[in-house]
Amino acid sequence: MIDIIIELITAKQYAKLKGILSDIEPIDIAALFDDLPKRYMPLLYRLLPKETAAEVFVELDADTQEMLITGFSDSELKEVLDELYLDDAVDIIEEMPANVVKRIIRHSDPEVRHSINEILNYPKDSAGSIMTIEFIDLKEDMTVQDAFTKIRRTGVDKETIYTCYVTDRNRILKGIVSVKDLLLSAEDCVISDIMEKNPIFVYTLDDKEDVAKALSKYDFLALPVVDNEKRLVGIVTVDDAIDVIQEEATEDIEKMAAMTPSEKPYLKTGVWDTFKQRIPWLLVLMISATFTGKIIAHFEDALGKFVVLTTFIPMLMDTGGNSGSQASVTIIRGLSLEEIHFRDILRILWKEARVALICGVVLACANFVKLMIIDRVTLTIALVVCTTLVGTVFFAKIVGSSLPLFAKKIGFDPAVMASPLITTIVDAMSLMIYFNIASAVLHI
Amino acid sequence: MIDIIIELITAKQYAKLKGILSDIEPIDIAALFDDLPKRYMPLLYRLLPKETAAEVFVELDADTQEMLITGFSDSELKEVLDELYLDDAVDIIEEMPANVVKRIIRHSDPEVRHSINEILNYPKDSAGSIMTIEFIDLKEDMTVQDAFTKIRRTGVDKETIYTCYVTDRNRILKGIVSVKDLLLSAEDCVISDIMEKNPIFVYTLDDKEDVAKALSKYDFLALPVVDNEKRLVGIVTVDDAIDVIQEEATEDIEKMAAMTPSEKPYLKTGVWDTFKQRIPWLLVLMISATFTGKIIAHFEDALGKFVVLTTFIPMLMDTGGNSGSQASVTIIRGLSLEEIHFRDILRILWKEARVALICGVVLACANFVKLMIIDRVTLTIALVVCTTLVGTVFFAKIVGSSLPLFAKKIGFDPAVMASPLITTIVDAMSLMIYFNIASAVLHI
Numbered sequence: 070m071i072d073i074i075i076e077l078i079t080a081k082q083y084a085k086l087k088g089i090l091s092d093i094e095p096i097d098i099a100a101l102f103d104d105l106p107k108r109y110m111p112l113l114y115r116l117l118p119k120e121t122a123a124e125v126f127v128e129l130d131a132d133t134q135e136m137l138i139t140g141f142s143d144s145e146l147k148e149v150l151d152e153l154y155l156d157d158a159v160d161i162i163e164e165m166p167a168n169v170v171k172r173i174i175r176h177s178d179p180e181v182r183h184s185i186n187e188i189l190n191y192p193k194d195s196a197g198s199i200m201t202i203e204f205i206d207l208k209e210d211m212t213v214q215d216a217f218t219k220i221r222r223t224g225v226d227k228e229t230i231y232t233c234y235v236t237d238r239n240r241i242l243k244g245i246v247s248v249k250d251l252l253l254s255a256e257d258c259v260i261s262d263i264m265e266k267n268p269i270f271v272y273t274l275d276d277k278e279d280v281a282k283a284l285s286k287y288d289f290l291a292l293p294v295v296d297n298e299k300r301l302v303g304i305v306t307v308d309d310a311i312d313v314i315q316e317e318a319t320e321d322i323e324k325m326a327a328m329t330p331s332e333k334p335y336l337k338t339g340v341w342d343t344f345k346q347r348i349p350w351l352l353v354l355m356i357s358a359t360f361t362g363k364i365i366a367h368f369e370d371a372l373g374k375f376v377v378l379t380t381f382i383p384m385l386m387d388t389g390g391n392s393g394s395q396a397s398v399t400i401i402r403g404l405s406l407e408e409i410h411f412r413d414i415l416r417i418l419w420k421e422a423r424v425a426l427i428c429g430v431v432l433a434c435a436n437f438v439k440l441m442i443i444d445r446v447t448l449t450i451a452l453v454v455c456t457t458l459v460g461t462v463f464f465a466k467i468v469g470s471s472l473p474l475f476a477k478k479i480g481f482d483p484a485v486m487a488s489p490l491i492t493t494i495v496d497a498m499s500l501m502i503y504f505n506i507a508s509a510v511l512h513i
Numbered sequence: 514m515i516d517i518i519i520e521l522i523t524a525k526q527y528a529k530l531k532g533i534l535s536d537i538e539p540i541d542i543a544a545l546f547d548d549l550p551k552r553y554m555p556l557l558y559r560l561l562p563k564e565t566a567a568e569v570f571v572e573l574d575a576d577t578q579e580m581l582i583t584g585f586s587d588s589e590l591k592e593v594l595d596e597l598y599l600d601d602a603v604d605i606i607e608e609m610p611a612n613v614v615k616r617i618i619r620h621s622d623p624e625v626r627h628s629i630n631e632i633l634n635y636p637k638d639s640a641g642s643i644m645t646i647e648f649i650d651l652k653e654d655m656t657v658q659d660a661f662t663k664i665r666r667t668g669v670d671k672e673t674i675y676t677c678y679v680t681d682r683n684r685i686l687k688g689i690v691s692v693k694d695l696l697l698s699a700e701d702c703v704i705s706d707i708m709e710k711n712p713i714f715v716y717t718l719d720d721k722e723d724v725a726k727a728l729s730k731y732d733f734l735a736l737p738v739v740d741n742e743k744r745l746v747g748i749v750t751v752d753d754a755i756d757v758i759q760e761e762a763t764e765d766i767e768k769m770a771a772m773t774p775s776e777k778p779y780l781k782t783g784v785w786d787t788f789k790q791r792i793p794w795l796l797v798l799m800i801s802a803t804f805t806g807k808i809i810a811h812f813e814d815a816l817g818k819f820v821v822l823t824t825f826i827p828m829l830m831d832t833g834g835n836s837g838s839q840a841s842v843t844i845i846r847g848l849s850l851e852e853i854h855f856r857d858i859l860r861i862l863w864k865e866a867r868v869a870l871i872c873g874v875v876l877a878c879a880n881f882v883k884l885m886i887i888d889r890v891t892l893t894i895a896l897v898v899c900t901t902l903v904g905t906v907f908f909a910k911i912v913g914s915s916l917p918l919f920a921k922k923i924g925f926d927p928a929v930m931a932s933p934l935i936t937t938i939v940d941a942m943s944l945m946i947y948f949n950i951a952s953a954v955l956h957i
Contacts, residue, residue, distance in 0.1 A: 092711045096730055220696055230693050231675050231734075248692060249674050252664055267536050285759070287538055288752035290675075290734065307751055308732035314755065315729070318762035319846055325766070326842035327835050334852040335843055336860065340867045347839050348872055351906075354835055355876055356883070361827035369820050379823055380810045383830060383940055384802035390834075390936075391771050391798055395791050398770035399779055402763050408778040416780065423784045428792055432799055439800070462795075492834075496827055 099128035123152030131164035197273035200303030209261035281313035324484035396469030425466035429459035461499040543572035567596030575608035641717035644747030653705035725757035768928035840913030869910035873903035
């Protein structure tokens with residue numbers, strides 16, 4: 070595809086190129102820019118129809134956007150800005166260097182400039198920061214016909230027209246009405262009779278994750294955002310909610326793997342930033358693993374007498390770690406999807422205890438056979454290792470499942486309590502169990 | 514809330530209760546059922562307005578649905594079934610025991626019965642299995658006015674009316690047109706002039722994950738599903754896509770934590786099923802940890818001479834494991850979000866190599882200080898441990914980042930290649946590095 074486009078550009082067959090571009094979705098055109106040599110970009114961009122151009126622009130990566138903006142004449146810049154939805158404009162501005170931001174702000178209408186500044190002022194993870202202020206607002210005394218007239222007059226610039234918001238003269242949110250309801254009602258119906266009167270809404274400062282969850286829970290296409298006086302200030306649309314859901318899942322996964330969450334996709338993150346994301350937990354966990362070393366040092370004499378005990382340390386530690394992270398990761402994800410709450414703790418512990426016992430016994434049996442047939446250790450050693458296995462799996466599952474619940478309860482992020490931290494705790498615990506059983510049984 | 518409802522039920526204040534219920538979203542009413550004693554459920558359900566009742570029914574858990582269905586009279590059952598969207602009906606049927614399914618099928622219209630059977634026949638993870646067959650279809654020669662007439666006539670039963678699908682007489686998909694386009698066009702415009710002619714579509718057998726990704730990528734509200742002859746058979750709506758996205762993230766997280774993915778929420782899964790989810794990888798990883806034991810056994814003599822070396826094994830193994838899973842989890846998530854592809858492998862390795870070196874050196878320095886000041890080991894031992902650390906972190910990151918890429922390349926699931934498996938490989942590698950350096954430096 071990209072070859073054809075470069076060929077057409079070099080052959081100056083612009084009309085044919087325009088024809089091809091008109092059949093491609095904006096986001097796919099944006100993907101083409103990734104593979105296009107820089108020198109062709111401005112030309113290809115100028116060949117796009119005006120409406121498509123803005124949609125493509127939003128999807129380009131920040132470097133390409135900056136390059137294009139720098140090359141734009143003032144009137145070209147203004148044209149692009151006029152076509153952008155406000156929330157997209159804000160997203161772009163957040164990525165641009167100061168001089169480009171100044172130029173963008175200078176070429177925006179005073180009203181748009183004011184709104185951009187307002188959205189930029191909302192905290193990073195708030196509903197306000199992801200909302201759009203372009204929505205259809207209706208009044209309670211309008212008829213269905215009035216509503217359609219308003220939609221036809223103003224709808225072209227709105228991100229969604231399918232949910233309309235009914236406000237009073239003080240901009241207080243009174244209700245919502247869908248275009249479906251409007252279409253299925255008689256033309257002379259009054260809005261206040263068909264609107265839903267107790268709409269679900271969120272506040273500007275609510276966490277964007279909660280907003281996304283609400284949108285997904287209620288299967289809405291958009292959710293109204295109000296300020297502290299319940300005045301309607303914007304809406305969050307479902308496409309933005311999907312992005313938030315994906316981001317949050319990525320953040321949880323990163324935290325579970327002992328990283329601080331990243332802001333950008335992997336390939337756009339520099340070496341230094343990736344390093345900073347990864348080093349804190351590596352350091353913490355390295356230092357905390359010292360305790361495990363101390364436990365081994367404490368039992369140095371026993372290990373000297375039965376060196377064979379050393380060879381099972383990695384297997385016991387790994388199995389404990391894996392058992393623990395299975396439980397913790399399940400609970401963390403359940404908490405994050407709100408399928409699990411702290412009040413379920415007894416049910417969870419009771420379930421985990423039973424699962425742990427079955428897992429532990431099965432693993433111990435399998436291991437016993439292997440120890441006797443392959444490793445050919447003494448019966449006593451085999452019993453020590455297998456008993457330890459049952460104990461380790463049991464405690465690993467109990468710690469792994471309860472720690473995230475307590476973290477959540479006291480207001481910590483459960484995901485941070487996940488695998489690696491639990492591994493460290495479980496490592497220490499499994500060694501304690503191991504050496505204590507060994508000491509007791511082997512009389513050392 | 515639930516207390517008020519129980520109070521009103523026992524006081525038989527049904528009118529007041531109806532009033533309260535009418536102000537609550539269906540999914541929140543469904544949540545009330547979770548806390549309601551079983552004996553009140555049928556009564557509360559019968560108090561719901563007909564349209565709300567179906568929406569609430571869909572959101573109830575399978576046990577409650579079964580109980581209600583069993584208690585329904587035949588005409589009540591038919592009423593509920595008539596109000597359900599087909600894809601919801603199929604979801605419910607999939608959860609019910611055979612006798613309930615038979616009763617449901619017996620009380621459905623022949624046409625509906627046929628469609629239910631058809632959807633039930635699509636493979637579990639296909640687009641066909643999550644699509645709905647209720648959509649608005651238009652013809653190319655209709656005018657905008659005709660379209661609105663059709664929407665008004667048939668729209669009430671459709672899951673979404675906002676995207677309409679244009680088909681020819683053979684039901685082949687020709688284009689799509691949004692209600693927004695219809696509203697913003699003159700009444701006598703012909704559909705073929707305003708429709709989008711090359712709509713994005715998916716096939717019935719496409720993976721539902723790809724369908725969800727396409728919906729999220731293009732910011733669509735629904736995506737048409739066609740059969741092999743490009744005949745339109747259904748649509749997938751954005752709310753179902755969000756569910757798929759959440760499920761897929763959960764599955765990836767479960768695989769990364771060495772579990773086989775679950776079908777149901779944690780608290781609904783039995784002990785036995787949870788056990789079956791967790792035991793396979795625990796067994797595999799326990800057995801594979803034997804190699805690590807073998808390596809230690811091989812260097813038993815060296816460890817006998819320098820027992821202090823044993824105390825650093827857990828720290829080295831854990832740090833290696835954590836470094837490896839940081840890299841692997843990042844790459845797996847990137848692959849799953851399609852931000853990373855196999856062709857990026859050289860960029861990724863080059864980046865990981867640099868990140869690994871910086872991380873390794875920083876960790877080694879911190880550890881060196883700790884070894885000399887707190888542990889007070891000899892300079893030689895400290896150097897052995899710190900050099901091993903750099904080597905381990907380096908190889909862990911390289912293995913952690915490349916393994917998922919190769920897995921994807923040869924068609925394996927990258928998530929399965931994650932943390933635990935990589936931990937086992939990295940454990941063995943770090944011990945090899947450790948003992949080889951120790952042998953060389955300490956002349957053992």
